[in-house]
Amino acid sequence: MKEKYMITSVKGFKDIYGEDLELFKTARRVLEEIAESFAYEDIITPIIEYSELFERSVGIDTDIVEKEMYTFIDKSARSVTLRPEITASVTRSYVEHHFETKPLPLRFYYFGPCFRYEKPQKGRFRGFYQFGVEAIGDDSPLLDAEVIDIGYNIAKKLELKNVSVKINSIGCRKCRAIYKEKLKEVLEPHYDELCEDCKRRFYTNPLRILDCKKESPELKDILPKMIDYLCDDCKKHFDSVLDYLQKMNIPFEIDNTLVRGLDYYTRTVFEVISSDLGAQNALLGGGRYDYLIEELGGRPTPAVGFALGMERLVEIMKSQGFVGRDKWLIYVAYQQTVFERAIFITEKLRNYGFKVFLDVKNGSFKNQTERSAKRNAEFTIFIGEEEVKTGSVVVKNMGTKEQKQVNIDDLNGFFKEQRNV
C-alpha cells in the first residue's frame, strides 16, 4: 500500500490490457486481413535505425527530427534513433535489399511501435503503435486510389461512424516551388496581420499557414490555391486519382488546406479524420512520396502509402461502443470429493479448444456459481457425485439460466453447437 516508491510507466507510454487490448487485437487482426486481401505483404523492420535515415527522409527541418526523436549515441559512437515512423524504414529496406529487381510495384504493410518525444494529450503519446501500407515502384494514380481504398475499407469493415476522407495535391518539386513563391508574394503585404505562429511559418513552411485556425477568413480568401498552380502532369495525376475514387464509390472531400508536415510527400496527400478524436482528429494520414527512394540512394522510384494510429483507432471503436470481448468461457464447479473427475473433464474440454476456467477455490455450488458469474462465464458446468454416477455433467447457460444434463461424450458436440448459435 505504500506508494511512495512506486515505479510508474514512463511518461507518454501506456500499458495496454483488458478491454482495450481486446479492441486493439481485434483492430490489428482486421487491419492485417484487409491489407492481405489487397495482396499486400507483411514486413518487419527494426525499431531502431541510424539517425541519418530520419534526417534524410522525414526532413531535417521538421518538428519530428528537430525536437521529437529518441536519439542517443551507442557504444560504438554511432547516432541511432528509435523510429518516429516506419515509412523511412520500409524504403530503406527497399533500397538496401534491391527490391527494385522484383516485379513492381511492391506492396507492403507493417505494424509496430513508434516513438516521439512529445507532450502527451488526447490521441497522442510518446510510445504508440502504427499500422501502415506502402506501395512502391509505380506512379499510377490507380495506386494512390488503391491505398486510399484500403483506408476506406478499414473504416467500413470496423463500421466507424463520423469519419471522412480528405484529399489534396501538393504538387511536385517544380510546381510546389512556384506555388510557395506565389503564396509568399501574396502574404508579404499582410505579414503584420499574421499570428505569431504564422510569422514563423512564413519562413519555415508557408504551406502551413493554409490550415491555421487563427487567421481571418478574409485573408484566407485571397490566398492562391495549390490546385491552380499544379503543373500539367500533377494536375492530370490528381484528376485521375479523383476519377478513380469516384469509380470505386469512395466518398471524399477535397481540402485545399490539407498539407502535411513530413518533407517527403509529393502530389497526393490525404487523411481519414474522425470527429470522435478531439484535437488530434487524424485516424490515418499519408500520401505519395516520389522522391524519397532516390533521396535514400536508390534509383528514382515513385511510391505511395499511409500510416494509421492504433491508439486512435481503438479510441474511436471505444467511443462507438464496439465490443471485442471474447466471453467464451466455461467455469467448472465441482464438489471436492470428485476433483479427479473435474480435472479430467476440464482437460478434455481444453483439448477440444474451449476456454475453461478451473477455480482454485472450491466452496459450495452457490459459492462457485457466484464466482462463475463474476468471471463473466458463458457457461457453468456442475460436477458432483450424482453426475459421476451417470457419466454426465450439468451445463448451465449463464445468460439464459437454462440448464441441461449432458453426457460426457457429448460435451464436444454440445459446446461446438452452442458456439455456432
Add this chain to the structure above:
RNA sequence: GUGGGUGUAGCUCAAUGGUUAGAGUACCGGACUGUGGAUCCGGCCGUUGGGAGUUCAAAUCUCCUCACCCACCCCA
C-alpha cells in the same frame, strides 16, 4: 517548449481553517458444500501527490515542485 484544469483509500467521491480525514464500491473472511453478481456481520485500505511557509490549529490559505488530463505547436 507555452498555456489551462485536476490531484483525498485499489476505484468513484465527501469533509465552514477546528475531535482520531469519512462514505459508497471493490477486495478478503464468515453466515453458506447441489446453483446467480443479493443481504447481513466482520476485516483490510491514507504520510490528503511531494516539499516549504502562514497559523494556537492546514486536505482546506500562500509559494515551489511532481504527476495526470486538455489545448497550442506538430502529428498517427
